[in-house]
Amino acid sequence: MKFSALTGFWRFWAVAMAAFCLILGITACNPQGYKTQAAKVPQLVDTTLSDPKSFNYALINEDPNVAGFLYVGLITENALTNELEPELAEKWELSPDKKKVTFTLRENLKWSDGVPLTVDDVVFTFRDIFLNPKVPTDIQDVLRIGKGRAFPTVRKIDDRRVEFTTPEPFAPFLRVTGGLAILPKHALEETIRKTGSDGNPLFFSTWGTDTDPRKVICNGPYTLDQYFATQRIIFKRNPNYWRKDEQGNQKPYIERIVWSVIENQNTELLQFRSGGVDISEPIRAEDYPILKKEEKRGDFTAYIGGTRPITTFMAFNLNQGRRNGKPVVDPVKSKWFNNPKFRQAVAYAIDRERMNTNIFRGLGVLINSQILETSPYYLKPEEGLKVYQYDQNKSKELLKEAGFKLNDRGQLADPDGNVVRFTLMTNAGNVVRESMVAQIKQDLSQLGIQVDINPINFGVLLDKLDNTQEWESYLLAMGGSKEPNSGANVWLPESRSHSFNQSSAPGKPPLEGRVVADWEAEIGRLYVEGAQELDEAKRKEIYGKIQKISQEYLPWIPLVNARVMAVVRNRIKGVNYPESGGALWNLTDLRIED
Numbered sequence: 001m002k003f004s005a006l007t008g009f010w011r012f013w014a015v016a017m018a019a020f021c022l023i024l025g026i027t028a029c030n031p032q033g034y035k036t037q038a039a040k041v042p043q044l045v046d047t048t049l050s051d052p053k054s055f056n057y058a059l060i061n062e063d064p065n066v067a068g069f070l071y072v073g074l075i076t077e078n079a080l081t082n083e084l085e086p087e088l089a090e091k092w093e094l095s096p097d098k099k100k101v102t103f104t105l106r107e108n109l110k111w112s113d114g115v116p117l118t119v120d121d122v123v124f125t126f127r128d129i130f131l132n133p134k135v136p137t138d139i140q141d142v143l144r145i146g147k148g149r150a151f152p153t154v155r156k157i158d159d160r161r162v163e164f165t166t167p168e169p170f171a172p173f174l175r176v177t178g179g180l181a182i183l184p185k186h187a188l189e190e191t192i193r194k195t196g197s198d199g200n201p202l203f204f205s206t207w208g209t210d211t212d213p214r215k216v217i218c219n220g221p222y223t224l225d226q227y228f229a230t231q232r233i234i235f236k237r238n239p240n241y242w243r244k245d246e247q248g249n250q251k252p253y254i255e256r257i258v259w260s261v262i263e264n265q266n267t268e269l270l271q272f273r274s275g276g277v278d279i280s281e282p283i284r285a286e287d288y289p290i291l292k293k294e295e296k297r298g299d300f301t302a303y304i305g306g307t308r309p310i311t312t313f314m315a316f317n318l319n320q321g322r323r324n325g326k327p328v329v330d331p332v333k334s335k336w337f338n339n340p341k342f343r344q345a346v347a348y349a350i351d352r353e354r355m356n357t358n359i360f361r362g363l364g365v366l367i368n369s370q371i372l373e374t375s376p377y378y379l380k381p382e383e384g385l386k387v388y389q390y391d392q393n394k395s396k397e398l399l400k401e402a403g404f405k406l407n408d409r410g411q412l413a414d415p416d417g418n419v420v421r422f423t424l425m426t427n428a429g430n431v432v433r434e435s436m437v438a439q440i441k442q443d444l445s446q447l448g449i450q451v452d453i454n455p456i457n458f459g460v461l462l463d464k465l466d467n468t469q470e471w472e473s474y475l476l477a478m479g480g481s482k483e484p485n486s487g488a489n490v491w492l493p494e495s496r497s498h499s500f501n502q503s504s505a506p507g508k509p510p511l512e513g514r515v516v517a518d519w520e521a522e523i524g525r526l527y528v529e530g531a532q533e534l535d536e537a538k539r540k541e542i543y544g545k546i547q548k549i550s551q552e553y554l555p556w557i558p559l560v561n562a563r564v565m566a567v568v569r570n571r572i573k574g575v576n577y578p579e580s581g582g583a584l585w586n587l588t589d590l591r592i593e594d
Contacts, residue, residue, distance in 0.1 A: 280566065
């Protein structure tokens with residue numbers, strides 16, 4: 001799973017004022033200018049809310065990111081059918097005991113610089129990067145297997161075949177392994193072997209955003225061409241990508257992709273409506289009815305699918321550790337946050353129906369689990385999943401049981417008289433999330449709780465979660481899939497994405513006194529057990545237990561998800577919008593007709 005910086009909420013008058021202000025300097029930032037500069041080149045202009053943090057696939061921990069354009073793996077998944085399909089590997093075989101999978105690479109594969117892509121690259125990618133304990137990549141968390149948390153082994157059979165072996169059956173192994181990007185040995189091998197002055201492999205600082213984009217070697221449909229911080233990222237078609245059509249024409253058909261960095265979603269909407277952007281996804285529930293009415297006049301199509309494959313949630317920092325003798329969380333507040341009754345009281349106090357009506361315009365879905373409703377492992381409320389329907393009286397009862405009470409000023413205070421006040425972060429520019437935290441502030445004020453809202457840059461927010469651990473609460477979304485083990489890197493207590501109680505990152509000052517609760521450890525144990533189990537009925541039972549524990553102890557407080565919605569210019573031909581969203585999932589088949 002990766003954090004998502006998307007989703008939002010739009011107000012007409014804010015956009016009108018933004019339009020007035022932008023008229024004076026629109027030529028400096030309008031993506032339409034990019035089209036003029038490259039009028040003879042088939043290109044698509046898309047947007048992103050923030051700059052990339054890295055061009056290094058193994059170190060990327062946010063979504064959206066550049067990797068989807070630059071890299072492919074051994075296999076891929078069809079967004080319409082959810083079936084696995086060949087990518088770099090033309091076929092694969094699973095052994096009868098389910099412990100080995102052998103991939104056969106296509107012939108004549110090449111990297112973007114023309115160097116042959118071989119089985120040696122596959123072995124290097126896994127053995128030297130993904131499975132290297134010296135490389136701090138979250139990918140390791142989804143590759144650990146069994147109670148012993150052992151890694152799979154990988155070996156070269158011959159020039160085109162590579163074999164992966166697991167110490168025991170691992171149900172999601174084919175999808176996990178096959179879907180990971182393959183990286184170039186000839187470009188990165190030395191960065192793994194050599195270390196810098198800090199003693200860490202040079203790989204840590206390789207292909208950062210200060211790198212000349214054209215020096216990043218890749219194997220996907222596009223290469224990096226240009227990057228202008230806070231402005232745009234330009235991708236250029238990779239002439240060595242393996243896909244060709246039946247007539248032998250090189251894919252993808254679209255020559256360039258321009259990612260315009262637009263940090264405010266109101267501005268993004270304005271750019272689309274003015275014709276400067278070709279696609280806007282996801283669009284906000286507030287915007288959908290307006291854009292739907294403008295389809296014919298604007299010569300675009302509005303698409304709507306099912307629930308977004310993410311979990312939008314609020315979380316408290318449960319970390320009780322200390323760094324250099326200083327607690328990462330104020331001990332007074334940590335005591336509140338680590339009390340399950342306090343977290344349950346907050347969950348009951350949030351009016352999610354009102355949130356859906358006012359912010360999502362009734363197009364949202366109330367969620368009650370970290371596992372997607374579209375997953376066969378989702379536990380329904382009628383099957384025993386606990387649901388926190390809005391009930392302020394229940395909140396007050398729970399707080400009273402935990403020793404909290406109102407003082408003479410109407411403020412909620414803990415048993416020691418400390419007034420309950422904390423900071424709630426979200427990513428700035430995402431107007432939906434800013435509206436959600438504003439409502440949470442209002443809802444919790446009814447309990448006497450003061451919430452200080454802090455919308456901050458997405459990259460800064462992730463740095464707090466991943467590195468400093470100095471935060472109190474946040475509201476974000478985490479992407480997911482129908483396979484629950486894709487979230488193992490979040491729920492295993494020692495994983496680097498276990499943000500609500502993060503352990504020390506490699507190369508960072510250690511945390512002392514970090515405590516892993518029994519329920520937290522049990523969730524981690526069950527994730528391991530769920531991946532080991534091959535019987536589907538038993539797997540569903542295991543993931544059902546996980547969901548029950550999560551909803552009882554609420555490390556995440558699930559909120560509301562929007563449906564997937566997008567608008568795409570009709571000049572983009574071949575769009576086949578899936579129920580799960582993703583207008584560009586079949587990017588290599590899309591064409592532009594002006």
